[in-house]
Amino acid sequence: MNAKVVTNTANSKVGISIAVLAVMIAAALPYWGNPYWMYEFVNIACFFIFAMMWNLLAGYGGMVSVGQQAFFGIGGYTMLALGNLAGVNPFIAIPLAAILAAILAYPLSKLAFRLQGGYFAIGTWVISEVVRLTVANIEMVGGGAGTSLTAFRGVSRTFRQYTTYWIALGCVVATIALIYIFLRSKQGLALQAIRDSEVAAESQGVDVQKMKLAVYIVAAFGCGLAGALYFVSNLRISPDAAFSVNWTAFGIFIVMIGGIGRIEGPIIGTILFWAINHYFSDFGTWYLIGLGVLAILMTLFAKEGIAGLLHKHFGWDVLTTKRIFKAS
């Protein structure tokens, strides 16, 4: 009997072709769209990258963090400090800031990993609060009131907007592509095994602790990247904005609505979040109440999210991480 392992589905090939085309059109946006769209795209891109990281942590690594805003803020503030105080070009400071967030994640993991489940969630929140209070007391970066990114003085506005937009687009594509490639690799398979059962994965020779640490560090990198990018685009930072738990709240909303534990989940969730945010964010408290209620209802009645429902009812599986065994 001949058999082979198939890692593509029919609609995954179509889906990826459409995606490549969409990216090419998006890359040309500065030449056909208006500047406000670029600004909005950059903001939504930051939410998206953050949500992808939360999905990686909770949906694949089994780690529910309510403290990822720690790394988002660290990313933003590192970029700002490098730009304003050390004279580094902010665009170059973006990856440096993400790297610092990843480095800091290692010692912080030593603390957070002492807690499990729900207590891990609150523990990460405490850590993020400690970082926020610490930064709020550093006068060099504006203290509690925050400060502005002044490193762009003398840079033309068009150049700044175009470059920020392209970096954001690049980060979005890279995030999707890297997570997709990772989850299809041997390590990715190990991570999904951990999600399904830690004990079983360990008995098959997967080093669970090492894998979780790796995921935590990668997620810190991604959130730091999102934070640096967000404040390059917004130019004004404060501890309350950078370390706000709302980042995690929106991240959770995006992942739960879109579909946890699927790469398509945060993509669908972000598009929906963008639409809701675009049309309803003026409603302030009612908007947030609506998001909260929607996330609760989704969790109670459709835990698999929209991507999961599409898969269940229509068999859609665009960015598949499955290995399908076919006998021929």
Place this chain on the structure above:
Amino acid sequence: MIETITQGILLGGLYCIFALGLSLMFGVMRLTNIALGDQIIISGFIAIGIASVLQLNIVLIGLALLPCAYVSGYLFQRAVLNPTLSRDPVPSLVVTFGLSIVIQNVLQELFSANPRSLDSGGLNTQSIDLGGGFVIGVLPLIIFATAIACTFGLQMLFSKTSTGRSFRAVSDDREIAELMGLSAKKVYATATGIAFCLIAIAGLFQSMRTTISPADGPSLLLFAFEAVIIGGMGSFWGTFAGALILGITQQIGFMFDPAWGIWFGHLVFIIILFIKPNGLFPKTKG
């Protein structure tokens, strides 16, 4: 210094009541109630609301609040939380986190962001002079006594009553407990009912002792959590001790610099988590 420590111990009493509600639910069903702080705040606002409409004595308000809290906790567990319980921690965390956001914004909509407090009929200004200029507030003393009573009560409930036995049974092994004829869902609901009573007491005291505003919840949750972890999971007296340690540390921090008080409390929590991951007074199994 002695005065600061006394203040810290009394503050710790309040934190203890916060922490017991968290500890109880986690102990019985491994559920972390992220909305705990917001539930405390909403209880405070309900008490303020009742007081302003009915002009009742605060003791009566408290007594009226408790059965309501129990029933709402029981129903909340049965209708919302029970379906989220599984080996996967994601659903229950997302639901309670979502609830936290909803409560904060509903309160914001109804009461605006202005801080309010419950009129305790002058109780919060009364004090006892212990001689030598050493003065203790009556309200903090009442809160502290209540904290001891709640801790003692829970410990007794767990070790001496059949309800407590069912709590321990479903906590140890839900399936075996169900084979023995217990309904885990009902046991969980009872536990949450009791936890909501503690939350109501906490809300009443918090709104009398100081002002409350809609966004205060998360920091109360963090204090409760820190007290539980410092004390060590699985023992109510441990939680009590953890809360006192947290209260004292924060007061000492406030004494040095008001901007660093909370930070100092967090720092001590982190140090203890680092050197004694199981807390200072872990309950040894066996």
